[in-house]
Amino acid sequence: MSDKRIRIALAGNANVGKSVIFNNLTGLHQHIGNWPGKTVEIAEGRLKFGDYLIDVIDLPGIYSFSSFSSEEEITRDYILKNRPDVVINVLDASTLERNLYLTLQLIEMETPLVIALNQIDLARSKGIDIDTDRLSEILGVPVIPTIAIKGEGFSELLEKAIYVYEKGLKPQKKIEYRTELEDAIDKICRRIGINNKEERYKGYPIRWLAIKVLEGTEPKDVKIEGLDDIIKHLKDSIKEKDLFSYIATERYLVA
Ligand SMILES: Nc1nc2c(ncn2[C@@H]2O[C@H](COP(=O)(O)OP(=O)(O)OP(=O)(O)O)[C@@H](O)[C@H]2O)c(=O)[nH]1
Numbered sequence: 001m002s003d004k005r006i007r008i009a010l011a012g013n014a015n016v017g018k019s020v021i022f023n024n025l026t027g028l029h030q031h032i033g034n035w036p037g038k039t040v041e042i043a044e045g046r047l048k049f050g051d052y053l054i055d056v057i058d059l060p061g062i063y064s065f066s067s068f069s070s071e072e073e074i075t076r077d078y079i080l081k082n083r084p085d086v087v088i089n090v091l092d093a094s095t096l097e098r099n100l101y102l103t104l105q106l107i108e109m110e111t112p113l114v115i116a117l118n119q120i121d122l123a124r125s126k127g128i129d130i131d132t133d134r135l136s137e138i139l140g141v142p143v144i145p146t147i148a149i150k151g152e153g154f155s156e157l158l159e160k161a162i163y164v165y166e167k168g169l170k171p172q173k174k175i176e177y178r179t180e181l182e183d184a185i186d187k188i189c190r191r192i193g194i195n196n197k198e199e200r201y202k203g204y205p206i207r208w209l210a211i212k213v214l215e216g217t218e219p220k221d222v223k224i225e226g227l228d229d230i231i232k233h234l235k236d237s238i239k240e241k242d243l244f245s246y247i248a249t250e251r252y253l254v255a
């Protein structure tokens with residue numbers, strides 16, 4: 001009998017433990033050491049788990065969101081173009097809030113998602129105790145606690161990823177921005193969606209794309225004309241010229 005196949009990508013901030021998880025699952029040893037300017041590699045490995053053959057992809061860690069970085073673009077393009085069956089968002093439980101910013105972006109990408117709440121040993125030693133059920137409820141995404149360096153939580157993590165894949169689950173929540181922004185997002189969605197009965201435009205989720213257009217970080221293969229009036233109206237109503245940092249701030253408020 002041939003194995004069932006599934007492709008799982010690991011995404012997260014830098015230093016959260018993605019490569020430890022990747023190395024542990026695949027038995028491969030990825031060199032750790034990305035630095036600015038260096039082309040960051042995407043590592044791929046494979047393991048057998050139950051009756052599944054799982055391809056695991058280790059994506060580059062994301063350092064900062066103060067500007068749109070190349071690691072972020074690699075991660076985003078991989079997820080949206082290669083469409084892994086499930087994305088595991090690895091979080092550092094000891095610096096959770098900082099990590100949630102990326103989680104919100106992954107939720108906006110409407111990709112099937114599971115969260116590995118990693119480094120809970122470190123969090124506990126700092127006196128941080130996270131209610132995983134509550135976190136999962138708030139985000140609308142399953143959350144599995146893990147301690148990568150001890151290999152703890154990996155079976156649960158893979159089982160949950162397979163569950164999400166088999167059930168075709170997507171993140172359950174929509175991130176709500178303030179009214180002015182939501183209005184602009186709505187208008188752009190309608191404009192993109194007019195000649196497009198699909199939920200996607202050139203493969204991109206429409207709401208996600210609308211937000212990226214407002215941020216000015218839309219993918220290079222997308223050019224949507226005639227949005228100047230919507231953007232100007234938004235800038236006027238919120239009295240803000242820099243929409244990228246405005247939306248970033250809004251996302252931080254949600255996180
Ligand atoms: N205490 C503790 N340390 C961990 C855990 N998981 C990973 N680490 C440590 O965290 C550091 C970063 O781990 P990596 O796996 O390299 O992190 P990464 O997410 O791949 O980082 P980038 O490749 O830079 O994005 C290493 O020193 C690990 O030993 C954990 O569960 N508990």
Ligand SMILES: [Mg+2]
Nearest residue numbers: 018019032061
């Ligand atoms: Mg790594």
